[in-house]
Amino acid sequence: MKYLDLAMNAAASLGAEYADIRIQKTTDQVIYLQNLSLKHTNTEVLYGYGIRVFKDGAWGFAHSNVFSDEAVLATVQKAVDIAALSASVNKTKKLRLAPERSYIATYKTPVKIESLDVPLHEKVDLMMEVNRTMLAYEGIKQAVFYLVIHKDEKLFASTLGTRLDVTTQFIDPMIIATAVHNGDSQSRTFDEGGRAVGWEWIESLNLIDKAKQIAEEALIKVKADVLGPEQRRSLILDPNHLGLTMHESVGHPTELDRVLGWEADYAGISFATPEKLKNYRYGSEIVNFVGDNTLKEGLATHGFDDDGVPGQKWHIIKDGILNEYGSTRDTAMEIGLDYSRGCNRATYYFDQPINRIPNLYLLPGTKLLTPGELIADTEDGVYIQGRGSFSIDQHRVNFQFGGDFFWEVKNGKLFRPLKKVIYKSCNPEFWNSCDAICDERFWQPFGVVNCGKGQPSQSARMTHGSAPARFRNIRVGGSQ
Amino acid sequence: MNAEKIALYIKNHCTADDYSLHLNKSDSHQTRFAQNGITQHIAGEKLEITLNVSFGTKSGSCTVNQDDDATLSYLLKTAEDMAKLAPEDPEFIATAAAAKLPEVDNCDAETKALQPKQMVEIVQQAINKAKAIDATVSGMTEKHYGESFMFTKNGFVGSNCSTNFAHSMTLKKGSVETKVDYDAKRFAPFSLDKDFARLAAQAEALQGMQSFEPEKIAVILRPGALQELIWFMGWMMSRRQSDEGFTPFTDQLGKPFFGDKFSWYSTLQRPELSADPYNHEGIPAEEICWVKNGVLQNMPCNRHWAQKVNAKPCSGYNVYIPGADVSEEQMMQMVPRGLIINRFWYIRTVDGKTGELTGMTRDGVLYFENGKVKHAINNLRFNEIPHDATRRILALGATELASSEMYVPTMLIDAFNFVDKTSF
Numbered sequence: 001m002k003y004l005d006l007a008m009n010a011a012a013s014l015g016a017e018y019a020d021i022r023i024q025k026t027t028d029q030v031i032y033l034q035n036l037s038l039k040h041t042n043t044e045v046l047y048g049y050g051i052r053v054f055k056d057g058a059w060g061f062a063h064s065n066v067f068s069d070e071a072v073l074a075t076v077q078k079a080v081d082i083a084a085l086s087a088s089v090n091k092t093k094k095l096r097l098a099p100e101r102s103y104i105a106t107y108k109t110p111v112k113i114e115s116l117d118v119p120l121h122e123k124v125d126l127m128m129e130v131n132r133t134m135l136a137y138e139g140i141k142q143a144v145f146y147l148v149i150h151k152d153e154k155l156f157a158s159t160l161g162t163r164l165d166v167t168t169q170f171i172d173p174m175i176i177a178t179a180v181h182n183g184d185s186q187s188r189t190f191d192e193g194g195r196a197v198g199w200e201w202i203e204s205l206n207l208i209d210k211a212k213q214i215a216e217e218a219l220i221k222v223k224a225d226v227l228g229p230e231q232r233r234s235l236i237l238d239p240n241h242l243g244l245t246m247h248e249s250v251g252h253p254t255e256l257d258r259v260l261g262w263e264a265d266y267a268g269i270s271f272a273t274p275e276k277l278k279n280y281r282y283g284s285e286i287v288n289f290v291g292d293n294t295l296k297e298g299l300a301t302h303g304f305d306d307d308g309v310p311g312q313k314w315h316i317i318k319d320g321i322l323n324e325y326g327s328t329r330d331t332a333m334e335i336g337l338d339y340s341r342g343c344n345r346a347t348y349y350f351d352q353p354i355n356r357i358p359n360l361y362l363l364p365g366t367k368l369l370t371p372g373e374l375i376a377d378t379e380d381g382v383y384i385q386g387r388g389s390f391s392i393d394q395h396r397v398n399f400q401f402g403g404d405f406f407w408e409v410k411n412g413k414l415f416r417p418l419k420k421v422i423y424k425s426c427n428p429e430f431w432n433s434c435d436a437i438c439d440e441r442f443w444q445p446f447g448v449v450n451c452g453k454g455q456p457s458q459s460a461r462m463t464h465g466s467a468p469a470r471f472r473n474i475r476v477g478g479s480q
Numbered sequence: 481m482n483a484e485k486i487a488l489y490i491k492n493h494c495t496a497d498d499y500s501l502h503l504n505k506s507d508s509h510q511t512r513f514a515q516n517g518i519t520q521h522i523a524g525e526k527l528e529i530t531l532n533v534s535f536g537t538k539s540g541s542c543t544v545n546q547d548d549d550a551t552l553s554y555l556l557k558t559a560e561d562m563a564k565l566a567p568e569d570p571e572f573i574a575t576a577a578a579a580k581l582p583e584v585d586n587c588d589a590e591t592k593a594l595q596p597k598q599m600v601e602i603v604q605q606a607i608n609k610a611k612a613i614d615a616t617v618s619g620m621t622e623k624h625y626g627e628s629f630m631f632t633k634n635g636f637v638g639s640n641c642s643t644n645f646a647h648s649m650t651l652k653k654g655s656v657e658t659k660v661d662y663d664a665k666r667f668a669p670f671s672l673d674k675d676f677a678r679l680a681a682q683a684e685a686l687q688g689m690q691s692f693e694p695e696k697i698a699v700i701l702r703p704g705a706l707q708e709l710i711w712f713m714g715w716m717m718s719r720r721q722s723d724e725g726f727t728p729f730t731d732q733l734g735k736p737f738f739g740d741k742f743s744w745y746s747t748l749q750r751p752e753l754s755a756d757p758y759n760h761e762g763i764p765a766e767e768i769c770w771v772k773n774g775v776l777q778n779m780p781c782n783r784h785w786a787q788k789v790n791a792k793p794c795s796g797y798n799v800y801i802p803g804a805d806v807s808e809e810q811m812m813q814m815v816p817r818g819l820i821i822n823r824f825w826y827i828r829t830v831d832g833k834t835g836e837l838t839g840m841t842r843d844g845v846l847y848f849e850n851g852k853v854k855h856a857i858n859n860l861r862f863n864e865i866p867h868d869a870t871r872r873i874l875a876l877g878a879t880e881l882a883s884s885e886m887y888v889p890t891m892l893i894d895a896f897n898f899v900d901k902t903s904f
Binding site for chain 1: 508510513514515516517518519520522523524525526527530539540541542543544546554561562563565566567569570571596597600603604607616619620622648649650652659724725727825826827828829830831832833834836838839840842859861863899900901902903
């Protein structure tokens with residue numbers, strides 16, 4: 001596209017040390033069905049470009065939705081002007097960019113069936129059937145099916161000579177059954193958090209069976225007991241639940257921009273400071289976290305990030321020790337790294353990219369261990385499935401999590417269903433209490449498509465994963 | 481934004497039985513700084529055009545961000561195609577008819593005219609002030625101008641323009657972190673000197689933190705803390721969700737569900753507060769009392785549910801909680817000991833039916849005893865039910881602008897339920 005060269009030539013001629021342009025078309029289809037009533041059926045197309053200029057140790061970023069030579073040149077000029085204003089403040093605190101080479105490449109999320117091409121009536125027919133299935137259960141008062149299909153088509157060019165053509169997409173079905181009984185109301189949710197695949201995934205999920213399962217479990221949950229006072233117990237966490245736990249307690253603290261204090265005013269900073277690299281015991285020896293933006297079907301697998309840095313795979317925590325961060329070109333140099341891990345991503349064309357969590361997962365245990373064996377080996381604990389309430393402090397130390405479905409474990413057996421379970425823990429106590437992880441046969445990915453961060457706020461996506469794991473001696477109890 | 485041109489295109493070409501058109505245009509400048517340097521700097525205009533259409537009770541919608549004829553044609557065709565393929569909606573409701581909308585004043589010419597250079601100077605001055613006290617500052621300076629427009633086939637026409645200026649600062653000095661922010665529709669009342677002096681004073685008061693174990697204890701919630709709780713409680717107050725049994729407010733309309741010192745309004749009478757003249761359904765903003773002296777009077781109710789339960793549709797558009805005249809010093813005299821909370825952070829729902837929330841304190845907690853501040857303490861986690869907490873209100877302070885949409889007082893609340901602490 002001619003605007004790529006036009007913008008980069010203009011930026012260079014205006015003295016940019018580095019510049020890039022990202023022409024991005026984002027298509028979202030959102031369908032929200034509640035109790036057989038379509039509350040929202042919308043297709044949104046946002047198309048425009050963002051131009052980043054780096055000059056004298058500072059960024060300027062300007063965006064536009066007008067495609068003409070004049071508009072592109074005016075946007076470049078605006079970005080240059082803003083960079084100059086930023087530089088006037090950064091005289092003694094200049095940013096630096098980690099070196100990077102140029103690339104000419106194409107990346108596309110592999111899909112068998114384009115989700116946006118599937119006729120609406122086919123989607124709605126399935127959603128209605130799922131709704132009807134849940135509502136057929138007496139006591140289920142609300143049935144929800146929320147479907148998001150998202151596609152980004154990007155053309156990227158930089159003054160390094162990089163030219164990228166990147167198309168990524170994901171699909172995220174979520175179904176919720178809510179039961180009301182005896183003055184209480186409890187929900188059970190099927191939500192795998194989205195996956196970078198096509199409609200073929202939906203066809204493989206057997207959502208009617210999932211609907212029956214969550215409706216039945218919502219009814220069990222609303223009638224279940226409350227655990228009672230908090231005490232130290234074992235926790236067995238399923239991969240879906242652990243996806244959120246690792247997101248909050250490992251993913252965010254190891255974003256290098258937080259470590260540097262760049263999120264101090266809003267999302268917060270991190271306890272995992274650079275002097276802890278290679279020596280801080282973040283978790284027990286069986287805890288290994290990998291950042292992997294090459295992960296198949298991973299939501300952060302984009303080929304390249306919005307710095308034009310290719311996707312990579314690296315240990316963030318190795319044998320329990322803090323090993324490395326997720327970084328970007330402008331954060332890496334601040335701790336003396338001469339390379340970026342490729343974690344700079346923007347949501348829409350009008351967003352300046354920021355340091356985001358990569359696809360991040362817990363490696364499975366190396367010894368053969370099934371979830372059944374893990375439960376059989378646990379005398380007194382709680383088994384948590386799915387995601388619930390989550391809250392963590394702004395240094396990413398103290399946290400409290402709920403869940404979606406709970407079983408009390410007694411003497412190696414699932415003893416009784418529970419509701420309103422919460423647990424409290426902190427870093428590094430929590431990951432150091434991990435004493436067993438099931439093997440690779442039970443490893444599952446789970447996505448996050450709504451990771452909010454930044455000012456102005458952006459929503460990013462990434463995939464997490466794990467096998468079921470056990471944590472000893474955690475404070476677990478019932479809510480009020 | 482050429483709203484008339486877009487509206488004319490839709491009027492001339494839309495074949496649907498009913499439709500509503502929503503236009504939003506914004507022009508923003510955002511300067512983000514951290515650790516005494518600028519890390520992000522963003523400028524640009526945005527446009528959003530959304531068309532909702534229906535054939536009978538079958539509905540669909542489309543959103544685009546360009547207004548050329550080809551894109552408008554796509555907008556129309558996509559929305560109409562989606563509607564034609566949709567099933568009949570048992571809860572369908574026709575678009576709003578013509579309505580008398582309130583006069584509002586959300587737009588300030590001086591704020592709209594604010595230049596990037598002025599904003600960067602504010603950032604520079606904030607950094608200079610931080611450096612002068614051997615501290616670092618992080619935050620964001622931002623300006624927004626927006627125009628919106630809505631019309632329906634049934635005759636509703638509404639428009640609004642708004643401005644907003646915000647400047648936030650988190651100061652880090654030694655191990656102390658604390659924050660002050662300004663967020664209002666007008667730039668003129670903003671004073672960097674005043675805000676930074678408050679920030680520096682907060683930081684000074686927080687030196688010498690001592691460890692404190694969680695317990696049920698009286699709290700003085702400053703407006704910045706209270707607003708966080710109110711947002712979350714407000715999101716649970718849906719008339720339909722409550723009528724269907726999913727919230728703590730089920731069967732509570734007309735009953736003294738809150739403490740009698742607690743009232744809550746959305747109002748057009750406070751000039752400091754922004755107030756959209758209508759919501760996305762075309763419900764006009766009007767004076768609404770949600771809670772009066774503890775009695776639940778109203779809950780937000782969309783047009784479909786209002787028709788079903790024979791209620792008047794209503795929607796919240798800002799928050800006004802009346803205060804009184806008790807100072808923090810007087811509040812500290814009213815209980816033997818307690819905590820002063822600047823802000824809360826990361827509040828989440830623990831149980832939607834009971835209304836229980838969890839969250840952390842942030843940016844400074846002070847312990848007081850015998851009417852005097854003793855020292856700062858570590859941050860704490862709470863698990864609390866906000867409507868229960870209103871029954872434990874002991875005193876109200878003067879009302880302040882916590883943000884452009886929130887005008888709330890300082891509150892003294894007894895026995896606030898802290899359950900955990902963090903290491904800083």
